Amino acid sequence: MADQVQLFGVWGSFFGRRVEVALRLKGVQFEYVEEDLYNKSPSLLKYNPVHKKIPQRGPPDTRGDNMLHNGNPLAESLVILEYIDETWKHNPIFPKDPYERARARFWAKFIDEKLWPVVRKALGSKEEKEQREAIGETHEHLETLESELKEKKFFGGESWGYLDIAAMVIIWLGIAQEALGVEFIPKEKFPRLHKWQQRLVEDAVFKECVPPREKLGAFFKARFGSSAASK
Ligand SMILES: N[C@@H](CCC(=O)N[C@@H](CS)C(=O)NCC(=O)O)C(=O)O
Structure with a gap:
């Protein structure tokens, strides 16, 4: 069946x-x-x-x-x-090597448990000070991820995998930055992550899954436009 x-x-x-x-x-x-x-x-x-x-x-x-x-x-x-x-074992998304697999899981957990909560806070905060601090923490976590990416094309190496999928929220950050005018992920500060996310959004599979930038941008404006993030 x-x-x-x-x-x-x-x-x-x-x-x-x-x-x-x-x-x-x-x-x-x-x-x-x-x-x-x-x-x-x-x-x-x-x-x-x-x-x-x-x-x-x-x-x-x-x-x-x-x-x-x-x-x-x-x-x-x-x-x-x-x-x-x-x-479905074809086209594996996890690295073969157990140590690399463990590292990929470690960083995915870091994204969900460290990065995402401060991004969420930065987006929703109504208080400027709280919001500035949350953006500062977001940058700290992105710096950590930028150094983990090193000079690799993708977190997975030459091709994307589990950690690249887990890190997709970074694409959302770029779109929120455009829509709300907030420096979530300034290009000068995070050149590697910028190149990385460009490669991802040009990939045929991701192209189909990432919502259109204008639509997501409009959603961010409607949902978070009145928070401190947009001031
Ligand atoms: N840790 C969960 C997070 C899922 C999550 O928070 N989904 C949101 C949508 S962005 C949701 O369902 N929110 C509804 C709610 O919290 O009631 C995962 O990785 O699947």
């Missing part, structure tokens, strides 16, 4: 786009279901009763980016990426 795959997501969320990139790279057919986070669908609540996220996180609440594979619900984008790579 052919695999039945459904992806529940929100178009502007890089969590769901991570899963989409991996599915497209593997050539897995899937049905995409756009979720309304303010009015979560019965399927989302049924399949993601723990986090109710897309892909989900945290203990009992409800969140929205998930995948359903032959009736089995999966949550948390990074966990789903591992599942996809183990289930």
Whole structure:
């Protein structure tokens, strides 16, 4: 029987786009279901009763980016990426070497647990001081990632892989910078990350998954335009 795959997501969320990139790279057919986070669908609540996220996180609440594979619900984008790579083994996204795999997981965790929370804070903050500090911390974390990238084309080396997918949020940062006029990721300060994200958005798989810049920019303006980030 052919695999039945459904992806529940929100178009502007890089969590769901991570899963989409991996599915497209593997050539897995899937049905995409756009979720309304303010009015979560019965399927989302049924399949993601723990986090109710897309892909989900945290203990009992409800969140929205998930995948359903032959009736089995999966949550948390990074966990789903591992599942996809183990289930469909062609075009592997993880490095072969166990040490390199561990490092890739380490940095992906760093992105979700260190970088993303301060970016979220910088975007949403209504207070200028708090927002300046959050942008400062964002820059610190980006510097760390810039040195991890070194002179490599991609985090994965010559071709992109798991960590490049996990780091997609950096593309979102560039778009937020354009839309809100805030220096989230100034080019002069992060030349390697700039080149890296340009290579990614030119890649055929990413091109299909990253939302159009104008659409995402307009979303940022509507959602965060009144926060300190845009002043
Ligand atoms: N750690 C989760 C995060 C997923 C997440 O936060 N998704 C957001 C969309 S950007 C969501 O569903 N928010 C709805 C909510 O928090 O209720 C993952 O990697 O999948």
